Amino acid sequence: MIERLAIVGVGLLGGSVAKAVRAHALAREIVGIGRDLTRLGPALRDGALDHVTTDLADGVAGADRILLAAPVLANETLLQRVWQAAPAGAVLTDVGSTKRGIAAAADRLAAGRSEIHFVGSHPMAGSEKSGYAVARPDLFQGATVVVTPTESSDSAAAKGVGEFWAALGARVVVLDPAAHDRAVAAISHLPHVAAWALVDAVARFEPDALSIAARGFKDTTRIAASDPDVWREILLDNRDALRGGLAAFRRALDDLEALVASGDGAGLTAFLARMKTVRERLS
Amino acid sequence: MIERLAIVGVGLLGGSVAKAVRAHALAREIVGIGRDLTRLGPALRDGALDHVTTDLADGVAGADRILLAAPVLANETLLQRVWQAAPAGAVLTDVGSTKRGIAAAADRLAAGRSEIHFVGSHPMAGSEKSGYAVARPDLFQGATVVVTPTESSDSAAAKGVGEFWAALGARVVVLDPAAHDRAVAAISHLPHVAAWALVDAVARFEPDALSIAARGFKDTTRIAASDPDVWREILLDNRDALRGGLAAFRRALDDLEALVASGDGAGLTAFLARMKTVRERLS
Numbered sequence: 001m002i003e004r005l006a007i008v009g010v011g012l013l014g015g016s017v018a019k020a021v022r023a024h025a026l027a028r029e030i031v032g033i034g035r036d037l038t039r040l041g042p043a044l045r046d047g048a049l050d051h052v053t054t055d056l057a058d059g060v061a062g063a064d065r066i067l068l069a070a071p072v073l074a075n076e077t078l079l080q081r082v083w084q085a086a087p088a089g090a091v092l093t094d095v096g097s098t099k100r101g102i103a104a105a106a107d108r109l110a111a112g113r114s115e116i117h118f119v120g121s122h123p124m125a126g127s128e129k130s131g132y133a134v135a136r137p138d139l140f141q142g143a144t145v146v147v148t149p150t151e152s153s154d155s156a157a158a159k160g161v162g163e164f165w166a167a168l169g170a171r172v173v174v175l176d177p178a179a180h181d182r183a184v185a186a187i188s189h190l191p192h193v194a195a196w197a198l199v200d201a202v203a204r205f206e207p208d209a210l211s212i213a214a215r216g217f218k219d220t221t222r223i224a225a226s227d228p229d230v231w232r233e234i235l236l237d238n239r240d241a242l243r244g245g246l247a248a249f250r251r252a253l254d255d256l257e258a259l260v261a262s263g264d265g266a267g268l269t270a271f272l273a274r275m276k277t278v279r280e281r282l283s
Numbered sequence: 284m285i286e287r288l289a290i291v292g293v294g295l296l297g298g299s300v301a302k303a304v305r306a307h308a309l310a311r312e313i314v315g316i317g318r319d320l321t322r323l324g325p326a327l328r329d330g331a332l333d334h335v336t337t338d339l340a341d342g343v344a345g346a347d348r349i350l351l352a353a354p355v356l357a358n359e360t361l362l363q364r365v366w367q368a369a370p371a372g373a374v375l376t377d378v379g380s381t382k383r384g385i386a387a388a389a390d391r392l393a394a395g396r397s398e399i400h401f402v403g404s405h406p407m408a409g410s411e412k413s414g415y416a417v418a419r420p421d422l423f424q425g426a427t428v429v430v431t432p433t434e435s436s437d438s439a440a441a442k443g444v445g446e447f448w449a450a451l452g453a454r455v456v457v458l459d460p461a462a463h464d465r466a467v468a469a470i471s472h473l474p475h476v477a478a479w480a481l482v483d484a485v486a487r488f489e490p491d492a493l494s495i496a497a498r499g500f501k502d503t504t505r506i507a508a509s510d511p512d513v514w515r516e517i518l519l520d521n522r523d524a525l526r527g528g529l530a531a532f533r534r535a536l537d538d539l540e541a542l543v544a545s546g547d548g549a550g551l552t553a554f555l556a557r558m559k560t561v562r563e564r565l566s
Contacts, residue, residue, distance in 0.1 A: 124497035144495050173495055186489035187496045191503040194477050196558045197535035203561050205531035206469035212427050212456055213470040213565055214407035219502045220474040224562040228555035235543045235551060246540055248488035250533075252480035257529055260518045268518060272511035275479045278486050279507040282496055 002027035002164075006063035008056065008078055010034055010043050012127060013095040014069030015135030018048040020168045023137040033059035043132055057085035065164070068094035068102075073233040076102050079118070080109060088115040091157045093164075095123055097184060097230075098237040099148040099177035107152050117157035120148040121165060122180060124188075128225040141169035146184075148177045185241035189234060190249055193242070195224040285310035285447075289346035291339065291361055293317055293326050295410060296378040297352030298418030301331040303451045306420040316342035326415055340368035348447070351377035351385075356516040359385050362401070363392060371398040374440045376447075378406055380467060380513075381520040382431040382460035390435050400440035403431040404448060405463060407471075411508040424452035429467075431460045468524035472517060473532055476525070478507040 005027040007014045014032070021027050032049040033056055034040045040052035053059045060066050060082050068075040068082065075094050079102060082092060094102055099120045106118035125143035127134065145165040149158035162172045175183065199221050202209055235242060259268045288310040290297045297315070304310050315332040316339055317323045323335035336342045343349050343365050351358040351365065358377045362385060365375060377385055382403045389401035408426035410417065428448040432441035445455045458466065482504050485492060518525060542551045 183492035200535035209466035
């Protein structure tokens with residue numbers, strides 16, 4: 001049982017953790033920390049949080065478990081202040097979409113104060129919608145959460161963070177931060193870039209066509225409505241891994257276009273059939 | 284009331300038309316025409332069709348309304364045979380995803396036998412699934428159907444084809460064949476190419492990442508599981524319009540990547556915010 005869980009940033013992910021922890025009775029007390037008290041009000045009123053504060057040091061004082069749920073670069077900045085204010089033995093995690101930056105920051109901070117333990121997490125359960133209003137207690141049920149300990153992580157803390165997400169119903173996958181960042185560049189950041197580029201291409205090239213867009217276009221571009229502030233930070237933080245993904249994507253586009261341009265029907269059928277097989281394996 | 288509706292190709296779209304026409308009691312008799320009698324069996328047994336045949340001339344004899352629902356290039360080939368076998372006054376339409384080719388073929392055939400009328404249709408209600416097993420009587424309810432008369436189309440026939448789809452619950456949009464083909468290159472063919480390229484890029488660049496793929500990747504690539512034979516024909520038939528769409532898509536990718544590479548946070552936020560606005564207008 002967690003004595004006191006402090007959640008820094010109570011939006012879709014932070015709010016869903018509060019609701020899920022409450023629903024599973026995993027913590028005696030849940031504290032929400034944010035920059036604006038009025039935006040923390042709904043979570044206090046509906047019982048997901050016990051206390052709210054705008055004072056980071058005050059909020060994390062006495063917390064044995066601390067979750068950073070602000071945008072990725074903000075988490076890296078907040079980590080330093082949390083590290084100083086947290087009680088000895090506290091286990092910190094986050095919900096950020098990139099993991100090398102915060103893991104490196106934690107390793108540096110641990111060299112100074114080793115009784116604080118950080119192990120990164122990335123719940124693959126985001127949405128193009130954001131804010132506490134769309135938080136759900138079952139958001140992590142059946143979702144994949146990647147936990148990213150480093151060589152210097154405390155093993156009990158790493159185990160505890162994995163068990164925490166498993167208790168909320170998630171499938172936990174352990175990857176080192178660099179492997180995580182490459183993987184999400186491929187299956188998350190690259191698809192976002194493709195979705196934004198599709199919307200931009202149609203809006204510039206054939207804007208009237210948007211009026212007849214059907215389910216195929218809508219599904220393919222749903223994530224183009226994702227939060228610009230959250231995604232600016234993700235793209236900038238993971239730009240090197242994304243560059244590799246984009247290069248592979250451009251090669252795939254070139255290959256497909258060459259088959260179409262040359263009228264290679266058999267080659268085209270073989271390419272599309274191979275993609276169908278790969279995609280259908282994902283269910 | 285249609286006296287005798289002949290449907291050439293009873294898969295997802297042809298089968299859904301049969302079921303919808305039956306449900307709305309729009310035709311006295313529905314004939315299904317296919318290459319394989321055993322595959323027509325289910326639609327005959329469940330009452331969507333009254334007769335089935337593998338003989339095209341026999342199937343369209345006596346039909347006042349004929350629907351071509353085979354893959355696009357097959358429809359163009361079949362059109363000539365249907366034109367010869369159809370009774371005078373018959374109104375022909377199709378459900379193909381490209382429209383210039385079949386419209387030009389129909390204009391040529393009408394020069395020889397002007398008492399047959401063709402007006403193309405494209406129901407924007409496909410799926411990555413195919414075959415009669417996934418046909419539904421409500422497939423066109425609320426869907427957009429683009430009807431594509433040419434300057435030489437019979438106006439009563441064009442009106443009749445539009446009213447037919449409207450009676451099945453569709454929103455009918457009228458475009459000339461060239462405008463249609465440019466529009467679907469943008470909002471349908473280009474997203475398919477992007478989805479296939481995404482799957483290919485991840486499968487080549489970071490195959491292990493597929494195991495943590497979440498809803499974002501799955502939605503963005505759902506259409507990568509579309510039927511290879513159907514899509515080979517669409518891509519080849521509309522290759523010139525697709526080339527324009529791909530060029531616009533590559534420019535959008537370049538612009539986005541340049542913002543990320545240069546670390547232009549403000550420019551990136553503005554780009555993503557603009558895309559969010561465009562995408563959210565589609566609901």
